[in-house]
Amino acid sequence: MLYLHQSHRLEVLLNGLAEVARSPLPDPFAAELMVVQSKGMGRWISLRLAERQGVCANVQFPLPASFLWQLLRLCFGELPERSAFAPEVLVWRIRAWLERAEDVARSPRLAAYLNSGDERRRQQLAERLADVFDQYLVYRPDWIEAWEEGRLLALGADEEWQAALWRHLAAGQGDSHRARLVRRLLHRLEDGSPLALPPRVSVFGVSSLPPVFLDVLQALARRIDVHVYALNPCREYWGEIRDQREIARIAGERSADDLYLEVGHPLLASLGKQGRDFFDRLAEFPQLDSEFAVDEAEPPRRSLLEVLQADILELRDRRDDRPWRLAAEDDSLQVHVCHGPMREVEVLHDRLLHLFQRHPDLQPDDVAVLTPDIGLYAPYVEAVFSRRQGDTFIPYSIADRGMSAEQPLLEAFLALLDLPDSRYPTDWVLGLMEHPAVLRRFGLEADDLDSVRHWLQETGVRWGRDGDHKAGLGLPATTRHTWREA
Structure with a gap:
């Protein structure tokens, strides 16, 4: 069964999660699965549950992509640690295809773009395409399926060469990419095949999920209990609200009233499009137990922020009302303009x-x-x-920093790779020298950097390796203020 718990406050959702978590799982050694959209959210849940229950143990907080991969491994056994369609692998396979003149020549537009640049442009395009194809696998699996079957969908001038590139990438790879694996997973979940599924799954704090993930949750809910705790800023139905520009585009010369379109709350209409589509998609599920919980029957309106939250909660449009009188000490909503x-x-x-x-x-x-x-x-x-x-x-x-930020040695290595393409500015080079690995390699201590800074200041080094380096940038070939003078 799929249970949808909605609220405009995270604390209220946590109350529902804690109540469900109190119900023990059939297997006392089974881990409680709570899917979250960030590591920080998982940490917050664990702290709050520990405050309420005294302890929070044997709980896993996978991200949506990690949870989906766990399900795939449960259904199909061992999968490769790194897929041939992972973006970091895909970029090099795409780069190899872009090097093949006979393939690129099929698209004059693509060939013209590549021929007007250098190798850096080819690499940047490969990186961009790897990210785009990764998004296609999540949000447009129907496009991927059509291209693999040799069909085009009239998506624009670039569709033909993108489809040819994808067929080249998918050739000989079997069912190793995400869209094919998910199709097989959905079939296994729906045909009643015996699977070692977790006894219960909770998805907490989400306001939007990719359609393919919702399809998996719907199929999974036919086998086990799935609880979705969704942040919904509005307790009224807001699936038909549109912002002014969207209404004008849809209506054309017709009246918006004839199409039953309204703005509702303007902020929700303009900034909540992704959430609107998400809740509309959930409402289409045939077996859904849904509820909306609030902490107070009448939301407070003591400050400007509370008025804004209450109006969105009740889908109230104040543009025709009298202006709200702001208290002198009310600083609940602030905007700061800073120079950096x-x-x-x-x-x-x-x-x-x-x-x-x-x-x-x-x-x-x-x-x-x-x-x-x-x-x-x-x-x-x-x-x-x-x-x-x-x-x-x-x-x-x-929280949620990239791997390079968490691993100083990796950060130093990446900075070293970027150095030859830089102007060798003193602050960048000194920043690289501050890494412990670089200091150890040259037998330096952190205190020695003060002497290095003093020497550079005395010699006047600013940037550039030497005169030839400056000449390559279209500047006079002088060694003044370069590292050659140091």
Whole structure:
């Protein structure tokens, strides 16, 4: 059975999850599976469950892709550790195809693009195509299936060569790519074949999932209990709301009222399109037990943020109402304009200190900071939030960083590979020298870097290997301020 638990608050969803988790599994040694969309969410759930129940043990928090791979291994036994269709492998197979002139020549548009650039353009295109094909496997498996059958779907001028490239990549690979494996998995789940499935699966904190993952959950729910805890900002049906531009595009010369389209809440209409489609897709499931839980019958409206949340919850459009009177001390919703990432993090640090002082019951583990690219902000967070003598320290951790950020040696190796294509700026080279592995290789200590910085400042080194390096960049071939003078 598929159970859909909805709420506009994560804490309310957690109450439902804790209630279900209290029901023991048939096998006392079986792990509880809770699928989450980030490692940070898994950590938050484990801490909150431990607070409520005294302990949180034998719980696994796989990401959706990892969970799907676990199911595939349960159904089909051992699978290769790395698929031939993994993006990091696919990029080199695509690069080899792009090197074949007879294949590229079939598409004049593709050939013209590659011939107008150098090898770097060919590599960048291969990397981009590897990511695009990986997305096709998740979001457009029907395209993949049609191309493998030799059919075109009139998708545009680039479809023919992309289909030819995919058929070349898929040739001789059997059922090793994700779309084929998922098709086989769905068939196994639906035909009643005996499978060693987990006794229960929970999917927590999601507001959107790929269609292929929803298909797997629907098929899985015919065998076991599947609980989906979805963040839904609105308790009313909002599947028909559209933003103004979308209404204008759909309606054309007709009236939006004749099509029964409305804006509802403008923020939800413009920013919630992906969530709208997700909940519409869930509503189509034939066997679905759905509920929407709230913590208060009447949502509070004491601040601007609470008014915004309550209006979205009730799908209320205030554009024709009188303006909301903002209290002088209301700072629940803030917008800060900063000149760069470093300043953004500094302002964040100051605002958090102010909030902790203003609300003594607020704890650091109650705060989550979201960024579009944590890799960009991580160095600034460490610089601003690191413990300093005499300063107030805010405990913090950085989640969901890439492997290079978690492995300093790998980060140093990647930086070393990028060095020949750079201008050899002093700050970059010095940053590379700060890595412990580089210091050990040259027998240096961290304190020696102060002497290196002093020498570079005295000699005036700024960038560039030598005069020839500058000449290659179209500049005068002078060694002044280059590493040659150091």
